[in-house]
Each structure stands twice: as structure tokens, then as C-alpha cells.
Amino acid sequence: MRGTAVVVGAGIAGLATARGLLGAGWQVHVLDRAAGLPRSGTALGMWPEAMRALDFLGAGGQVRADAIEPRRARILRSDGTQLVDLSARQMPMLVPRPQLLAALAANVPDEHISRQHPVSAVSDLPDAEVVIAADGIHSPLREAAFGLGPRPLGTVAFRGTVAGPVSEVSESWGRSQLFGITPHDSQRTNWFASIRVQALAAAGDGGNAAQLLRNRYRTWHPAVARVLDSLTGEAIDQRTLLDLPPLPSYVHGRTALLGDAAHAMAPNLGRGACEALVDSAVLVEALRSARSVSEALERYDRVRRPRTTRIVRAARLLNRTSTASRLLPVRNAAVTLLGRLS
Structure with a gap:
């Protein structure tokens, strides 16, 4: 037709x-x-x-x-401890x-x-x-x-890219927030963060997005710190998720x-x-x-x-x-167990 x-x-x-x-x-x-x-x-x-x-x-x-094509994919805790290795699955x-x-x-x-x-x-x-x-x-x-x-989903997302390549995908989960890192191309790294609206409101976060993110993730593992330290004026996409x-x-x-x-x-x-x-x-x-x-x-x-x-x-x-705010040990244990069983 x-x-x-x-x-x-x-x-x-x-x-x-x-x-x-x-x-x-x-x-x-x-x-x-x-x-x-x-x-x-x-x-x-x-x-x-x-x-x-x-x-x-x-x-x-x-x-x-x-x-x-990423070589590896993992879900981590905020301190970098691995919860699930997804590398055995077919990745996008x-x-x-x-x-x-x-x-x-x-x-x-x-x-x-x-x-x-x-x-x-x-x-x-x-x-x-x-x-x-x-x-x-x-x-x-x-x-x-x-x-x-x-x-509304109840979360706010921040996204962008920084200089330097990575070969693996990671998503790190903490209390009320997560941080993801993926390859972008051969020259740059793609990153994204998601934070519960209530957590942002309670902390009074606002103003410069790069500084907000550095404050929110200052105790997270070195891979997250490397990305945030590389933010040098690049545009950051910020939006309420729907x-x-x-x-x-x-x-x-x-x-x-x-x-x-x-x-x-x-x-x-x-x-x-x-x-x-x-x-x-x-x-x-x-x-x-x-x-x-x-x-x-x-x-x-x-x-x-x-x-x-x-x-x-x-x-x-x-x-x-x-981005759960409660029962994090239970969440993390469940995710680890599901990763082993699947």
C-alpha cells in the first residue's frame, strides 16, 4: 500500500x-x-x-x-563496591x-x-x-x-559529557540518588545523575548545577569524582523526569x-x-x-x-x-541476589 x-x-x-x-x-x-x-x-x-x-x-x-560497544556493565554502591556485574548479558x-x-x-x-x-x-x-x-x-x-x-516520576535528572573516554558502563546507587557513566564516543564520556525531588528540597540545593552535583556526590567513589572534577563549563542538561x-x-x-x-x-x-x-x-x-x-x-x-x-x-x-531513600541494605542485597540468579 x-x-x-x-x-x-x-x-x-x-x-x-x-x-x-x-x-x-x-x-x-x-x-x-x-x-x-x-x-x-x-x-x-x-x-x-x-x-x-x-x-x-x-x-x-x-x-x-x-x-x-561497551566492554563491561556494572551496578555499584556509592563507595564503588559492586552489586551486579551485567557483562555476561547482551549489552546495547x-x-x-x-x-x-x-x-x-x-x-x-x-x-x-x-x-x-x-x-x-x-x-x-x-x-x-x-x-x-x-x-x-x-x-x-x-x-x-x-x-x-x-x-512526574519524583526525580530530577542531570546529564552531560566530559572529555576522556571510558570503556565500561556503570551505574552507582546511593540514598535518594544515582550516578551513571557510559562511553559517549572515542573522545568523551557520557554521564547522568538522578536525585529524588524531596532530597534536593530538603538539602536546599540550588544554583550552579556543577557545584550542586559536586556537593551531592562528594563522598562517592573515584570514578564519579573524576567525572565531576572534569566539569569545566560544559552544558549540563537539567530536567524534572516525567x-x-x-x-x-x-x-x-x-x-x-x-x-x-x-x-x-x-x-x-x-x-x-x-x-x-x-x-x-x-x-x-x-x-x-x-x-x-x-x-x-x-x-x-x-x-x-x-x-x-x-x-x-x-x-x-x-x-x-x-533512588530509594529507605531500606538500602535490603535493596542492595535484593539486587545482588537477582543478579546472581538471572
């Missing part, structure tokens, strides 16, 4: 879907509020399902060329967000994208047989269709919700970008092979909604567990 599609949002899900539909012979018009692709961003986990989706979309080779490739977006955009010609074109309602859109709502966690199209917006409650459907009329617009999740499982890519691949295949748009959208919803709903729930639970 071929037809016409309007894609709202030129992020991961939007560009991936536009690329796939163009390759399938569809007429596609992308609308995006930004002036262009971002030039900075942290590393994203490309799990095997994401790589299969990228291969289906024809972008897998370029992403592999830009990606880093890591690729910086700008490189991923550039790879996806490579087969979406500029004439198919209208930049600085925000969309607040379906009535703002040109006529098309399908509307792809890939407009993020604050999606106006989702809120108009279902009246549902994001909900996710979405379960939606009754990822489809409303001729509109399909993808990525964060459908299932924004806590970052703790590292699967947000992965699931957005799988959304795109499933929808593109459905639109390419189904007999009608309604059949394709029904298939997409049936395949993607149950799985992503479970992942959102699991990510929310892990967000709470990893």
Missing part, C-alpha cells in the same frame, strides 16, 4: 518513520518546531531490537559506524543522539521537512491519509485525542502516536530511543503491507501498545528503586 503521510516531529521516531515511508514509495511531509538537527546530546542505547529496526530502515550500517551499542538523528535524516531530503513549524492541533495539518504524531512527551496531538499528559500513564490506544482516527508521544518512560532502562525505533519499523511495515490504513494502524497498536506499556511500568519501578 502507498499513500500520503504527515509526520509531526523530526526527532528519532519522526525521522525514522519518514525515512521508512519514503523508501516504501509514500508521499511524506515532516513538520518540526526546531530550526534543525541538534548538535549535542548524550549517548543512547541501541539494543538488538533497535538495531534490527535500523537495519529494516536502511540506517543500521551508519549507526554501527558511529557507535561504541551506544551512539550519540546527533549521530543517530543524522543517520536517520540522511534519506529524508530537506524538501520533505518544514522547519520551525509547530503544530498544536490536527486542524493545523495539511491533508493526508495518515498523521504520525511523533511530537514528544508534551504532544498536543495526544492531549487533544486522549486528554492525557505526562506525570513519564506517561498508559493510553487506551496509540491510534486515534487516522493518527498514530509514536515514541515519547505514546509511551514516554523513565530513562533507567535505557530503552526510550530503542522503542521509538521499533515503533517506526512496525508502523512502516504495517502501512506498507496492509490492505488499508485502518488495518495498518490497528496492527501497529496491537503489536506495540502491550509491550511498551510493560516497559514504561518497569522503568518507573526501577527509577524508584535505584
Whole structure:
């Protein structure tokens, strides 16, 4: 089947879907509020399902060329004591967000994208047989269709990169906060911190983000200290973390919700970008092979909604567990035991 599609949002899900539909012979018009692709961003986990989706979309080779494969992955206590070694499990490739977006955009010609074109309602859109709502966690199209917006997770995240490479992934858990370190590329290290809102409020933390983080993590193990000591004016992304409650459907009329617009999740499982890519691949295949748009959208919803709903729930639970403020010995012992049994 071929037809016409309007894609709202030129992020991961939007560009991936536009690329796939163009390759399938569809007429596609992308609308995006930004002036262009971002030039900075942290590393994203490309799990095997994401790589299969990228291969289906024809972008897998370029992403592999830009990606880093970690050698080891561990969960640690704040003093550096190991809780779980995850290295025996299959780990994701890591690729910086700008490189991923550039790879996806490579087969979406500029004439198919209208930049600085925000969309607040379906009535703002040109006529098309399908509307792809890939407009993020604050999606106006989702809120108009279902009246549902994001909900707070109770944590604040800080993210950035520093000079110098690392070869392993680590996430260190303490009381009410965690600190993660991953490869970014061959020259830089990706880092992230998550702190419970109550802990920040009780301590009266505020002002300069770099100094706030140094104060919060001053007693943590040397790998964390090395990253924080390397903060020399680099931009720090700070945001209150949100996710979405379960939606009754990822489809409303001729509109399909993808990525964060459908299932924004806590970052703790590292699967947000992965699931957005799988959304795109499933929808593109459905639109390419189904007999009608309604059949394709029904298939997409049936395949993607149950799985992503479970992942959102699991990510929310892990967000709470990893930044718990009470019963830390019990939490740590349980995580260690689960690591040995799995």
C-alpha cells in the first residue's frame, strides 16, 4: 500500500518513520518546531531490537559506524563496591543522539521537512491519509485525542559529557540518588545523575548545577569524582523526569502516536530511543503491507501498545528503586541476589 503521510516531529521516531515511508514509495511531509538537527546530546542505547529496526530502515550500517560497544556493565554502591556485574548479558551499542538523528535524516531530503513549524492541533495539518504524531512527551496531538499528559516520576535528572573516554558502563546507587557513566564516543564520556525531588528540597540545593552535583556526590567513589572534577563549563542538561500513564490506544482516527508521544518512560532502562525505533519499523511495515490504513494502524497498536506499556511500568519501578531513600541494605542485597540468579 502507498499513500500520503504527515509526520509531526523530526526527532528519532519522526525521522525514522519518514525515512521508512519514503523508501516504501509514500508521499511524506515532516513538520518540526526546531530550526534543525541538534548538535549535542548524550549517548543512547541501541539494543538488538533497535538495531534490527535500523537495519529494516536502511540506517543500521551508519549507526554501527558511529557507535561504541561497551566492554563491561556494572551496578555499584556509592563507595564503588559492586552489586551486579551485567557483562555476561547482551549489552546495547551506544551512539550519540546527533549521530543517530543524522543517520536517520540522511534519506529524508530537506524538501520533505518544514522547519520551525509547530503544530498544536490536527486542524493545523495539511491533508493526508495518515498523521504520525511523533511530537514528544508534551504532544498536543495526544492531549487533544486522549486528554492525557505526562506525570512526574519524583526525580530530577542531570546529564552531560566530559572529555576522556571510558570503556565500561556503570551505574552507582546511593540514598535518594544515582550516578551513571557510559562511553559517549572515542573522545568523551557520557554521564547522568538522578536525585529524588524531596532530597534536593530538603538539602536546599540550588544554583550552579556543577557545584550542586559536586556537593551531592562528594563522598562517592573515584570514578564519579573524576567525572565531576572534569566539569569545566560544559552544558549540563537539567530536567524534572516525567513519564506517561498508559493510553487506551496509540491510534486515534487516522493518527498514530509514536515514541515519547505514546509511551514516554523513565530513562533507567535505557530503552526510550530503542522503542521509538521499533515503533517506526512496525508502523512502516504495517502501512506498507496492509490492505488499508485502518488495518495498518490497528496492527501497529496491537503489536506495540502491550509491550511498551510493560516497559514504561518497569522503568518507573526501577527509577524508584535505584533512588530509594529507605531500606538500602535490603535493596542492595535484593539486587545482588537477582543478579546472581538471572
